[in-house]
Amino acid sequence: MSFGLLAAPLLGALPSVLMSAVVWSGTAQFAALSILTSGGGTALAAGAGLLANTRFLPMGFAIAPSMTGGPLRRLLTGALLADASFVIGHRGGGRFDISAIAWAAPLQYLPWIGGTVVGVVGANAIGDPARWGLDVLFPVFYLSLLLPDLFPERFQGGSRRARRGADSQSGRGSSAPQNLRPIIVALLAAAITLALTPVAPPGVPVLVAAAAALIGLRAPRQSGTRGSAGDEA
Amino acid sequence: MKTWLLILVLAAGTVLMKTLGPVLAGGRQPPAALTRVVALVAPAVISALIVAGTFTHGQELVIDARAAGLAAGAIALWFRAPPVVAMLIAVIVCALLRLAT
Numbered sequence: 001m002s003f004g005l006l007a008a009p010l011l012g013a014l015p016s017v018l019m020s021a022v023v024w025s026g027t028a029q030f031a032a033l034s035i036l037t038s039g040g041g042t043a044l045a046a047g048a049g050l051l052a053n054t055r056f057l058p059m060g061f062a063i064a065p066s067m068t069g070g071p072l073r074r075l076l077t078g079a080l081l082a083d084a085s086f087v088i089g090h091r092g093g094g095r096f097d098i099s100a101i102a103w104a105a106p107l108q109y110l111p112w113i114g115g116t117v118v119g120v121v122g123a124n125a126i127g128d129p130a131r132w133g134l135d136v137l138f139p140v141f142y143l144s145l146l147l148p149d150l151f152p153e154r155f156q157g158g159s160r161r162a163r164r165g166a167d168s169q170s171g172r173g174s175s176a177p178q179n180l181r182p183i184i185v186a187l188l189a190a191a192i193t194l195a196l197t198p199v200a201p202p203g204v205p206v207l208v209a210a211a212a213a214l215i216g217l218r219a220p221r222q223s224g225t226r227g228s229a230g231d232e233a
Numbered sequence: 234m235k236t237w238l239l240i241l242v243l244a245a246g247t248v249l250m251k252t253l254g255p256v257l258a259g260g261r262q263p264p265a266a267l268t269r270v271v272a273l274v275a276p277a278v279i280s281a282l283i284v285a286g287t288f289t290h291g292q293e294l295v296i297d298a299r300a301a302g303l304a305a306g307a308i309a310l311w312f313r314a315p316p317v318v319a320m321l322i323a324v325i326v327c328a329l330l331r332l333a334t
Contacts, residue, residue: 011236012236015236015237015240018240019240019243022240022244023240023243023244023247024247025243025247028243028247029243032239032243042235042236042238042239045239046238046239046242046243046246049239049242049243049246050242050243050246050247050250053243053246053247053250054250055278056247056250056251057250057253057254058254058274058278059251059254059274059278060250060251060252060253060254060255061253061254061257061258061271061274062254062271062274062275063254063255064254064255064257064258065258065268065271067255071256074252074255074256075252075255075256077255078251078252078253078254078255078256079248079251079252080251081251081255083282086275086278087275087279087282090275090279092272092275093272094268094269094271094272094273094274094275134324135286135299135327136287136298136299136302136303136306136323136324136327137320137323137324138282138286139282139283139286139287139299139302139303139306139323140302140303140306140307140310140316140319140320140323141316141320142279142282142283142286143283143303143306143307143310143319144306144310144316144319144320145279145316146276146279146280146283147310147311149275149276149279150276155313181273182272182273182276185273185276185277185280186276186277186279186280187280188277189276189277189278189280189281189284190280190281190283190284192281193280193281193284193285193289194284194288194294197285197288197289197292197293197294198292198293198294199292200292201292202291202292205281205285205289206278206281206282206285209277209278209280209281210274210277210278210281211277212273212277213270213271213272213273213274213276213277214270215273216266216269216270216271216272216273217266217269217270219266219269220269
């Protein structure tokens with residue numbers, strides 16, 4: 001909706017709506033738009049938009065192992081990927097529910113297009129949605145999906161698979177999360193995002209923050225006498 | 234004309250980046266190190282999206298009503314409120330704070 005409001009005066013009504021329909025990435029669209037608004041050229045705007053979307057590269061590779069079917073099927077499913085679907089489909093431990101990613105797509109796509117149309121039509125009639133605090137919806141929603149991954153002991157779901165093996169050996173009652181890595185990675189990613197926001201174009205901080213996951217390259221340190229053997233399987 | 238070109242480039246580039254991973258690496262059993270990294274991509278990206286959606290405005294770092302809303306939502310979630318309830322609390326806190334300032 002806010003995209004429609006902002007883009008309509010600059011691009012015209014039809015291109016604004018069409019842009020939402022075919023690009024379908026708020027970050028890229030806003031990034032491109034902000035370049036255009038500040039007087040940058042088309043090439044710069046396209047570059048900023050694409051840079052903002054490079055975060056889909058690691059996300060695509062992350063969901064790939066969970067996918068089945070031939071290349072064409074994977075291609076079509078991959079095209080449905082979006083920030084929120086990635087979060088929704090995420091099942092912990094690197095697994096993704098591909099069908100969740102698929103059904104989440106139309107749920108986001110239609111409101112996105114609809115919102116753009118409303119924004120374009122309503123232009124200045126509608127105030128800023130931020131006034132009503134609606135912009136905080138996404139962070140809280142994301143948080144609700146992040147917490148089970150960080151504290152699987154407290155929240156059900158998350159990496160059930162890894163936990164089951166560990167529980168049977170150490171017994172219940174250890175309230176401390178046994179795998180600190182997701183927490184470390186989340187904090188690191190948050191710090192990277194904060195540090196890069198003032199200096200990098202929109203979208204880039206999130207992309208670079210994804211690199212925090214690279215600490216997984218190192219084999220997990222065995223904290224107890226018996227490591228979680230499941231990790232190595 | 235330039236606008237249409239921009240839209241085309243953005244659309245094609247976005248689809249390419251979304252589908253490259255699934256097409257190249259789909260359905261295969263990845264090596265253990267890759268699995269560990271992939272397991273951590275989600276926490277990293279989600280955490281970054283939360284921070285970007287809460288504490289940034291364009292290229293500025295800000296602490297505004299969204300931070301209060303997120304904090305309220307986080308407390309609710311920690312005490313196992315359903316996500317919808319936590320989101321509602323966050324929006325109310327955020328809106329009230331904006332109304333007051």
